[in-house]
Amino acid sequence: MKTKYLELIHKEIDGIITPAEKKKLENAARKDPDLTRLQKELRNTAEILKQVPVMEPSPNLKKKIIHAIDFSRYSPRSEGDDWLSKITNWITTPRLRLAYAVGAGMVMGIVISLLLIGNPFSNQPIPISELYGTIGINENNFQTLKELTIDLEGIQGAIVLNSFQDMVWFEVNIETNQSSEIQFTYDEQLISFIGLRPIAWGKTVMETNQNMVKLLCDRQCHGLVLFHKSSENFYPLTLSLVQSERVIFTQQFLKGE
Amino acid sequence: MMKMDDRLLVQQCLKGSKNAFELLLDKYHKIIFNLAYRMTGQSDDAEDITQTVFIKTYDKLDSFDPKYQFYSWLYRIAVNESLNFLKAKRKYEELDSDMITGGKNPEECCLDNELGLRIQAAIMELDPRYRILILLNHFRNCSYKEIAQTLDIPERTVKSRLYTARQLLKDIFLKKG
Numbered sequence: 001m002k003t004k005y006l007e008l009i010h011k012e013i014d015g016i017i018t019p020a021e022k023k024k025l026e027n028a029a030r031k032d033p034d035l036t037r038l039q040k041e042l043r044n045t046a047e048i049l050k051q052v053p054v055m056e057p058s059p060n061l062k063k064k065i066i067h068a069i070d071f072s073r074y075s076p077r078s079e080g081d082d083w084l085s086k087i088t089n090w091i092t093t094p095r096l097r098l099a100y101a102v103g104a105g106m107v108m109g110i111v112i113s114l115l116l117i118g119n120p121f122s123n124q125p126i127p128i129s130e131l132y133g134t135i136g137i138n139e140n141n142f143q144t145l146k147e148l149t150i151d152l153e154g155i156q157g158a159i160v161l162n163s164f165q166d167m168v169w170f171e172v173n174i175e176t177n178q179s180s181e182i183q184f185t186y187d188e189q190l191i192s193f194i195g196l197r198p199i200a201w202g203k204t205v206m207e208t209n210q211n212m213v214k215l216l217c218d219r220q221c222h223g224l225v226l227f228h229k230s231s232e233n234f235y236p237l238t239l240s241l242v243q244s245e246r247v248i249f250t251q252q253f254l255k256g257e
Numbered sequence: 258m259m260k261m262d263d264r265l266l267v268q269q270c271l272k273g274s275k276n277a278f279e280l281l282l283d284k285y286h287k288i289i290f291n292l293a294y295r296m297t298g299q300s301d302d303a304e305d306i307t308q309t310v311f312i313k314t315y316d317k318l319d320s321f322d323p324k325y326q327f328y329s330w331l332y333r334i335a336v337n338e339s340l341n342f343l344k345a346k347r348k349y350e351e352l353d354s355d356m357i358t359g360g361k362n363p364e365e366c367c368l369d370n371e372l373g374l375r376i377q378a379a380i381m382e383l384d385p386r387y388r389i390l391i392l393l394n395h396f397r398n399c400s401y402k403e404i405a406q407t408l409d410i411p412e413r414t415v416k417s418r419l420y421t422a423r424q425l426l427k428d429i430f431l432k433k434g
Contacts, residue, residue: 010420014394014401045427049395053373057290061304062282065311073316075273 005032009039013046145253148239150174152248155241157221161253167194168234169226175219181242182215184225191227191234198223263327270318278315285328286311288397289335295392296339297346298381306342310335325406332397332407336389343385379429387422394419 008025011017017025029036145168146161157174168191172182184193188211196215198204201223205216215225227234233255241249263284269277289310294303313334321330380388393399393407404419405412 006420007416010416010423013423041427041431042423045423045430046395048372048376048430049391049426051372052295052376052396054287055291055294055300055303057287057300057304057307061290061307062279062286064304065282065286065308066279068308068312069278069315071273071275071278071315074271074318 005029005035006038009035009042012039013042146251148251150241150249152241154178154243155180155248159239166229167226168229168237169224170239171224172215172217173199173222174217176217176221176243177219178243180217182217182221182225183238183240183242184213184227185238185240186211186227186234187236190231191229191237194226194228196223196225264323267318267321267323267327270315281327282311285331288328289331291396292332292335292392293339293342295377295380295396296336296385296388297342298377302342302346306335306338310338313338326403329399329403329407332393332399333409336393336408340385340389375433379426379433382429383422383425387418387425390415390419390422391426 005025005028008017008021011021012025025039029039142162142164144160144162148159148161150157150159155174155176157172159174160171162169162171170184193208193213196204196206199222201221202218203216207214213225215221227237235255236252238250238252240247240251263281266277266281270281286307290303290307293306293310294300297303297306310331314331317334321327380391383391389408390404393404399407401412401415401419404415408415410418
């Protein structure tokens with residue numbers, strides 16, 4: 001029996017035989033009783049298999065299966081978090097961590113800068129109270145030359161002599177229990193009086209002449225008495241405190257003191 | 258239910274829908290049970306296999322390739338599970354007459370008829386690798402191509418094995434009268 005006819009029998013059983021093949025098979029079967037018998041037996045086998053009944057599983061099989069499955073594997077939560085986990089996975093990629101660290105450092109630096117110095121992009125003027133620091137001045141020779149503590153009967157306080165470049169000034173800060181007079185005597189060739197800058201000076205009464213300045217002090221006298229020196233040397237200069245036309249204190253400032 | 262629906266149900270399962278998997282279970286659990294029963298000849302074993310098949314199917318759902326048919330993928334799991342079961346069982350016992358006739362419970366006895374028992378007994382005499390061809394082709398009406406996909410073998414191998422399986426089964430039927 002030719003194999004090709006056997007194949008045609010199976011194709012017939014499977015319902016995929018073409019009309020031409022079917023005719024060919026029928027012609028061959030007419031001439032070959034063995035082929036006819038085989039064709040019949042295989043057809044019968046296929047028919048028998050069609051009669052196999054469908055088996056019914058036990059009614060609780062489906063329940064058993066459902067109970068045996070862990071449905072948390074694809075829970076809605078993991079679905080909802082899917083995009084989040086993707087982002088998280090991307091963020092936690094090791095090769096990106098250095099970039100994150102640099103970025104985070106830059107952001108933190110900007111935040112700290114804004115907190116400390118304010119927004120540099122703002123046009124708002126900076127309040128004067130927030131300005132502090134040092135402004136450099138050439139030949140900054142500011143110096144305190146003398147500090148006097150005044151502790152006399154009826155008059156207490158301090159007088160400080162300062163010098164800066166071509167200026168000298170006395171910072172007077174005294175209190176008196178009666179009207180007093182502060183006198184400065186100097187060499188007019190070396191020094192000239194600029195003026196009084198009162199800080200807390202009651203009634204300002206001042207008398208000047210070529211080589212002397214007299215300032216009336218009543219109760220509280222706090223202010224700056226400024227002089228201009230024509231050369232580096234302004235000495236000698238004499239400070240006197242007078243009460244009731246009586247000199248109760250005098251101090252002469254000499255170079256080298 | 259159309260085949261496309263299976264893919265949608267799988268998608269919904271992967272989104273966490275338990276109901277979607279229950280629908281797949283409704284649709285296929287009897288089919289898989291019957292396949293397992295025809296492979297093993299034992300309803301208890303067939304139920305165990307069916308349960309294992311669906312547990313594995315659910316666990317592997319995220320690896321299912323939608324370009325294939327879901328049932329083809331499911332059958333493949335069921336066939337492998339049945340063959341593994343038979344392989345494991347053969348280590349411990351020889352096939353006996355009880356196994357060949359199916360070891361039936363009373364409910365099955367009521368449902369089955371004489372012819373059914375004889376057919377099942379004949380099928381059980383086939384080597385499992387031929388038996389599965391008969392089951393897929395004659396009981397599930399799978400085409401050669403579908404069987405090839407399910408068993409992961411070439412179509413020409415499907416044909417030759419199927420033809421051999423039919424010849425063997427024919428001989429068994431003739432022998433048993």
